[in-house]
Amino acid sequence: xxxxxxxxxxKPEVETExxxxxxxxxxxxxxxxxxxxxxxxxxxxxxxxxxxRNEWFACQNLCPHKMxxxxxxxxxxxxxxxxxxxxxxxxxxxxxxxxxxxxxxxCSIAVFPVKIEDGYVHxxxxx
Amino acid sequence: xxxxxIVGNGMVGYKLCEKLRSRSAEVEIIVYGxxxxxxxxxxxxxxxxxGSTADDLLMAPxxxxxxxxxxxxxxxxxxxxxxxxxxxxxxxxxHDHYDHLVLATGSxxxxxxxxxxxxxxxxxxRTIEDLNDIIAYSKKVKRGAxxxxxxxxxxxxxxxxxxGLETHVVEFAPRLMPRQIDDAASEVLAHKLSQLGITIHxxxxxxxxxxxxxxxxxxxxDGSKLDIEMLVISAGIRPRDELAKATLLNVHPRGGILVDxxxxxxxxxIFAIGESAVFNNMVYGLVAPGYEMxxxxxxxxxxxxxxxxxxxDMSTKLKLIGVDVGSFGDPFCxxxxxxxxxxxxxxxxxxxxxxxxxDGKLLLGGILIGDASQYNILHQMVxxxxxxxxxxxxxxxxxxxxxxxxxGAGVKGLPDTAQICSCxxxxxxxxxxxxxxxxxxxxxxxxKSTKACTGCGGxxxxxxxxxxxxLESMGHKVKKVLCEHFDFSRQELYDLIKVKGIKSYDALLxxxxxxxxxxxxxxAVASLMASIWNDLxxxxxxxQDSNDRFLANIQRGGTYSVVPRIAGGEITPQKLSAIGRIxxxxxxxxxxxxxxxIDMFGARMDQLPxxxxxxxxxxxxxxxxxxxxxRTIKSCVGSTWCRYGVQDSVSFAxxxxxxxxxxxxxxxxxxxxxxxxxxxxxxxxxxxxIIATDKGWNLYVCGNGGARPQHAKLLVTDVDSETxxxxxxxxLMYYIRTADPLTRTATWLNKLDxxxxxxxxxxxxxxxxxxxxxxxxxxGLIATYHCEWKKVVEDPALRAKFRHxxxxxxxxxxxxxxxxxxxxxPVDWNKK
Numbered sequence: 001x002x003x004x005x006x007x008x009x010x011k012p013e014v015e016t017e018x019x020x021x022x023x024x025x026x027x028x029x030x031x032x033x034x035x036x037x038x039x040x041x042x043x044x045x046x047x048x049x050x051x052x053r054n055e056w057f058a059c060q061n062l063c064p065h066k067m068x069x070x071x072x073x074x075x076x077x078x079x080x081x082x083x084x085x086x087x088x089x090x091x092x093x094x095x096x097x098x099x100x101x102x103x104x105x106x107c108s109i110a111v112f113p114v115k116i117e118d119g120y121v122h123x124x125x126x127x
Numbered sequence: 128x129x130x131x132x133i134v135g136n137g138m139v140g141y142k143l144c145e146k147l148r149s150r151s152a153e154v155e156i157i158v159y160g161x162x163x164x165x166x167x168x169x170x171x172x173x174x175x176x177x178g179s180t181a182d183d184l185l186m187a188p189x190x191x192x193x194x195x196x197x198x199x200x201x202x203x204x205x206x207x208x209x210x211x212x213x214x215x216x217x218x219x220x221x222h223d224h225y226d227h228l229v230l231a232t233g234s235x236x237x238x239x240x241x242x243x244x245x246x247x248x249x250x251x252x253r254t255i256e257d258l259n260d261i262i263a264y265s266k267k268v269k270r271g272a273x274x275x276x277x278x279x280x281x282x283x284x285x286x287x288x289x290x291g292l293e294t295h296v297v298e299f300a301p302r303l304m305p306r307q308i309d310d311a312a313s314e315v316l317a318h319k320l321s322q323l324g325i326t327i328h329x330x331x332x333x334x335x336x337x338x339x340x341x342x343x344x345x346x347x348x349d350g351s352k353l354d355i356e357m358l359v360i361s362a363g364i365r366p367r368d369e370l371a372k373a374t375l376l377n378v379h380p381r382g383g384i385l386v387d388x389x390x391x392x393x394x395x396x397i398f399a400i401g402e403s404a405v406f407n408n409m410v411y412g413l414v415a416p417g418y419e420m421x422x423x424x425x426x427x428x429x430x431x432x433x434x435x436x437x438x439x440d441m442s443t444k445l446k447l448i449g450v451d452v453g454s455f456g457d458p459f460c461x462x463x464x465x466x467x468x469x470x471x472x473x474x475x476x477x478x479x480x481x482x483x484x485x486d487g488k489l490l491l492g493g494i495l496i497g498d499a500s501q502y503n504i505l506h507q508m509v510x511x512x513x514x515x516x517x518x519x520x521x522x523x524x525x526x527x528x529x530x531x532x533x534x535g536a537g538v539k540g541l542p543d544t545a546q547i548c549s550c551x552x553x554x555x556x557x558x559x560x561x562x563x564x565x566x567x568x569x570x571x572x573x574x575k576s577t578k579a580c581t582g583c584g585g586x587x588x589x590x591x592x593x594x595x596x597x598l599e600s601m602g603h604k605v606k607k608v609l610c611e612h613f614d615f616s617r618q619e620l621y622d623l624i625k626v627k628g629i630k631s632y633d634a635l636l637x638x639x640x641x642x643x644x645x646x647x648x649x650x651a652v653a654s655l656m657a658s659i660w661n662d663l664x665x666x667x668x669x670x671q672d673s674n675d676r677f678l679a680n681i682q683r684g685g686t687y688s689v690v691p692r693i694a695g696g697e698i699t700p701q702k703l704s705a706i707g708r709i710x711x712x713x714x715x716x717x718x719x720x721x722x723x724x725i726d727m728f729g730a731r732m733d734q735l736p737x738x739x740x741x742x743x744x745x746x747x748x749x750x751x752x753x754x755x756x757x758r759t760i761k762s763c764v765g766s767t768w769c770r771y772g773v774q775d776s777v778s779f780a781x782x783x784x785x786x787x788x789x790x791x792x793x794x795x796x797x798x799x800x801x802x803x804x805x806x807x808x809x810x811x812x813x814x815x816x817i818i819a820t821d822k823g824w825n826l827y828v829c830g831n832g833g834a835r836p837q838h839a840k841l842l843v844t845d846v847d848s849e850t851x852x853x854x855x856x857x858x859l860m861y862y863i864r865t866a867d868p869l870t871r872t873a874t875w876l877n878k879l880d881x882x883x884x885x886x887x888x889x890x891x892x893x894x895x896x897x898x899x900x901x902x903x904x905x906x907g908l909i910a911t912y913h914c915e916w917k918k919v920v921e922d923p924a925l926r927a928k929f930r931h932x933x934x935x936x937x938x939x940x941x942x943x944x945x946x947x948x949x950x951x952x953p954v955d956w957n958k959k
Contacts, residue, residue: 029933033633033644034669039935047933052633052643066956069941070685073673073732077645079611086646088673088681093646105185 018113018124027119035085037061037072038123045112045123046072048096050083056114057096058123063087064107071109129154131428132215132223134205134370135231136160138169139401139417141186143229146425148195154428156197157223159215161204162254165189170414173282175258176289180957184255208374210394227396227428230371230384231421234364234402234412242335248342248357252283261359265290268356272296272345274333275361276303278445283359284325285448294325295353297345299362301330307443307454311471312478312494319450319476319497328353366403366410379405388435390424398424411439415549422552440510440549444495444502450476451499456492456509457482465491470523472497479523481505483515490515490522503589504538511545538592547593548579548586555593562597570594607867610647613640617651617793617868624652625659632656632670650675651868654755657791658863661911663918665925674753677929678915679735684942684953687735688728689715690752691742692788695762695780695800696723705745713738716950722759722797724750729951731938736926739916748788748914755869756791757798760784761809765802765819772802774819779848780808783817786852789912790859793866793875811839814872815855820844824851828858828886831873840876840883843891853902857890860901 024038030049038045044061057076061069066089074085076096083096092104099108113124131147133140136158147156160166167184175184182188192199200217207216214224236251238244248268250261265271271287273280276298287294296303302313303320317327332348336358344354366383376392376399377385383405390398390406400420402412411417416439423434442455457463460482470479477497484491490508495501505522507513516522541547543556561567561576570591574580580587607616613636615623620635629635632652636644649670657664668676679687691706706725710717713734715727730738739749752758760783763769765776780800790796799810800817810816816827822845830839843854866875879885888894919925931939944951 025933031669031928036933037931039932039937044932044939044941050643052636066683068683068685068956069939070673070681073676073681075646075649075669075672076643077612077649078643079645081642083643084645091646105183105188107188 017126019127020125021115021122022125024121024123027116027121030121033076035072035074035076037069038121040123040125044069044072046074046085047114047121047123048072048076048085050076050096053078053083055083056116056121057083057085058112058114059085059094059096059099060110062109063089063092064101064109065090065092065104129226129428130224131156131227131229132225133158133229133231134215135233135367135401135403136162136166136199136201137231137233137401138166138186138414139233139421140229140231141166142418143231143400143421143425144192144195144197146422147428148197150425150429152196156195157225158192158197158199159203159205159217159223160199160201162256163202164255165192165199165201167255169253172252172255172258173286173289175255176262176286178957181255205370208370208397210374210397213396225396227398229424230392230397230399230403231401232367232370232399232403234366234410236360237363237365238360239333239362241333243338243342244336244360246336246338246342247340248338249336250357250359252279252286252359252361258286261286261357262290264357265292269293270295270355271357271359272353272355273359273361275363276300276327276329277306277361277363278304278443278447280361281320281447283361284320287359288324288448292357295328295355296320296325297328297331297333297353299330299332303327303329304452304454307458308452308494308496309459309480311469312480312496315471315473315476315478315496316447316450316452318473320448322476323448323450325448364402364410364412366405368403371399371403379408383410386436388437389427389432390420390436391427398427400424406436407438409438411441413439413441413443415439415552416441418550419552442492442506442509442549444499444506451495451497451502453495453499453502453506454493455502455506456490458492458494460491463491468520468523470520481519481523483519487519488515490519493523495523500588503586507541507545507547507589511542513540513542538589539596547589548577550586551578551581553577553579558590558593559597562594563601568594568598568603609651609868610645612636612642612644612648615639617655618865620652621655621659621864624655630656630660630662632667644670646672647868650755654791654793654868657756658908661789661791661908663913663915665915665919665928668928672755675755677732677735678749678753678919679730680753682728682953683956684729684944685939686729686731686942686953688726688752689730689735689738689742690720690724690726690750691747692750692784693724693759694784694788695760695777697762697777697781702745702747705742705747709738709741709745712741714951716952720752720759723761724752724759726752729944729953731931731942732929733931733938735929736920740920743914743917743920749916751789751915754791755794756789757784757787757796759797760787761797761799761813763800763802763805763807765800769802771805772819773821774802774824776800776802776808776817776819779817779824782848783852783855786909787855787859789915790908792859792863794869794871796859796872812836813839815839815858817851823847826851826854829872829876829883831871833871835873837873837877842883842887854890856905857898857901858886860905861886861889861897864901 022040030036032051035046035048038047046059046061048057061072063071073088076085084093086093093102094109099111115122131154166186204218205215206218214222236253271292272295273283274297276296284294284296302310333345334348335346337344346352368378368384371384384399386399386404401417423436444453464485465482468481479495481493482491541555545555547555608614650672653670673681710727716729718726720726760780762776762780766772796814798815799808799813801808801810802819812830812832816839818825825844826842827839828842831837943954
């Protein structure tokens with residue numbers, strides 16, 4: 001469980017600090033307006049193809065509420081323009097931009113920058 | 128800059144930090160808390176046993192104190208005050224200087240001096256550490272008792288129930304909650320609690336706590352004994368005044384720091400608030416008066432001396448182990464001439480008492496057990512000395528159907544000064560101002576701008592009513608809309624989708640919505656489209672709730688459970704063996720469900736298609752246990768085997784289940800068929816239930832088990848099978864068309880104007896002339912039925928959606944199991 005706890009207190013990563021662009025999968029592997037899970041080293045990362053906004057997002061797959069690896073199976077949406085994902089377990093929602101929990105006092109989740117090159121999804125990590 | 132030192136970081140100490148900081152950035156705030164963690168919500172402590180974590184209970188995380196420039200020392204006990212030098216000293220030897228000192232030291236559990244009180248297995252119920260000790264010990268024992276039948280004691284009893292113990296409550300007084308309710312109310316409450324499995328022992332004076340090393344039982348003064356293995360003492364509180372005593376501040380002979388109207392002690396630089404303070408010979412052991420004290424002290428320190436503390440209304444409403452309990456104003460009127468009006472229904476567990484002044488003009492107080500829905504308004508009538516209606520008994524007996532209207536009218540009648548939220552002391556006037564002048568239009572908005580409803584939450588219904596009435600008075604049409612993305616009710620969207628032939632969520636959002644959708648409107652629209660078009664739901668998998676998206680029920684640990692359909696609960700030995708074989712092969716935990724079928728738990732997402740491939744090959748179909756859709760038709764064995772049965776209930780149940788299988792609705796649907804009046808299939812607790820008679824079937828509708836059980840209501844009697852099915856078709860389609868999202872049939876009927884009579888008119892008399900249309904729509908849905916799992920199993924593209932990782936064939940390795948009675952179970956997520 002140590003890895004999970006480490007993720008729980010992950011700092012959101014910003015693009016300027018990216019040292020590794022991880023080539024995850026082809027864009028077609030991700031459902032439209034939905035998410036899928038990517039494995040990077042020991043980590044699970046939720047990647048969302050938010051077709052409606054023409055944007056891609058990535059965040060930790062772990063929901064900090066009950067420490068469950070499920071956010072990639074959550075529904076995406078928006079609240080007052082802010083893109084978000086809702087955990088399938090108890091519908092805690094998190095901003096896909098900042099990682100902040102939007103409807104409870106849960107701690108924030110880590111978010112990662114995403115870029116698309118040559119039809120492939122790349123996720124940015126500091127290490 | 129003024130330096131404020133607060134001793135104690137409980138709920139009230141925390142509230143003082145909040146109030147002080149919001150009034151001034153120009154004071155230094157230093158807090159010493161004895162407990163290892165920042166202030167947490169002691170009021171909802173028992174939720175720790177039912178899933179909340181210590182973090183969930185925090186009033187604010189440690190980072191909040193940092194952000195607000197408040198220095199918090201946890202795990203540090205203040206042991207001395209030097210009033211001359213204005214310094215304090217902690218047990219770690221730290222010295223600190225103050226300009227103002229606030230003692231918010233709270234209270235400790237009172238432990239009576241009884242022989243054996245020091246034994247292993249005796250606990251108090253006060254802090255998270257206490258709870259951890261209780262949880263750890265409870266694993267070794269089976270029988271527990273709580274000493275003390277007051278408010279906190281009953282909360283503790285709930286905790287023991289949650290821990291799975293046989294639970295007893297021992298109370299010295301002849302009744303439960305002696306400070307809040309009378310003998311008759313106690314009797315009703317005790318009856319209700321005993322139904323929930325708690326054994327109540329009243330008038331019991333505990334003489335000794337017995338045992339040899341560890342606790343084995345209690346002996347009472349009347350000679351009786353009670354065998355138990357653990358005891359939680361909740362016999363009252365004692366203010367923590369030892370620090371005050373040591374520095375010669377005035378304390379009450381029975382404990383507690385004496386304060387005046389300004390909450391000052393006899394040292395003008397030292398205040399005391401919360402449960403450690405005594406004002407007018409009284410300790411205020413609730414959170415609302417504590418918050419009020421915090422507010423007054425924050426004002427004093429920042430130079431506003433106008434507001435004073437003048438005692439506090441100790442009215443209270445809470446849900447004890449699922450039973451409403453309310454006590455307001457003067458509940459007993461022992462010393463005030465008054466006329467009580469009492470309504471009692473022991474069978475239903477309801478007791479209501481109101482005390483009317485002798486001249487019949489004013490409400491003085493009262494007690495509510497079992498149904499406290501009128502609490503807010505009655506409490507306000509007392510607090511605001513509002514005139515009573517001509518027949519005051521209508522306040523508690525009332526007219527069921529007009530209840531909503533009454534409540535609303537009640538809020539309207541309140542003066543602007545009426546306190547709506549007692550935790551945060553917010554008046555009706557302030558809330559109305561927020562709505563009319565600041566443009567707030569939602570309860571969430573009011574929560575943010577005023578903090579109303581954020582404490583105990585008890586005022587939420589009143590705030591809701593107030594919002595609705597105020598908006599209506601401003602000429603706003605208050606409309607039930609789905610969410611911020613659609614300005615339509617579910618029923619309106621049903622019509623739009625159907626009339627315009629809209630087949631996808633995105634198209635609907637483009638044409639009639641705004642924004643990007645959310646977890647509320649997506650599944651609601653998915654359900655509508657399934658009820659109207661019945662296309663394969665995986666064609667729009669990302670608008671489905673997780674269970675529908677993966678056609679299985681997500682469970683703790685992130686695995687899924689698999690439920691094949693077993694219509695009517697009838698299954699061949701071959702199929703039973705097949706389930707056994709498949710469950711064994713994939714190492715699944717199996718359990719019989721409440722709906723007479725078999726649930727296989729612990730399947731990883733990536734295993735689901737393989738498991739279903741085998742199930743489909745054995746002739747199984749999806750059970751739709753994951754959907755807001757028809758679940759099961761439960762049956763008893765009926766006239767084929769049973770010597771009492773009068774009709775073939777199993778055959779009819781199978782027929783009905785096959786007919787409606789896969790039908791999606793605003794919420795899940797359950798049915799049952801009983802073969803005779805003995806009702807072994809429990810049909811009267813279902814959305815639709817059928818009971819055999821000599822002449823045919825009786826059809827009941829809109830029953831519900833769950834959190835608020837409700838018996839189904841008899842719609843028609845002695846109809847033949849064909850008529851019965853016709854009425855069910857119409858009933859279900861009418862429900863599907865008109866109900867709000869996630870509303871079960873019982874709630875839908877409760878809200879339906881005209882109630883059962885109206886429903887009877889629509890379904891049986893066809894008063895709207897839509898009977899045939901509803902039947903046709905149902906025929907259409909039945910004709911387009913498909914087994915979703917069969918489609919997935921046969922389609923490689925759909926199967927690919929069940930991989931855990933898109934870039935690896937690995938399985939999720941974070942799923943952990945423990946062994947339980949020879950099967951696997953997920954690790955408890957509270958222990959992660």
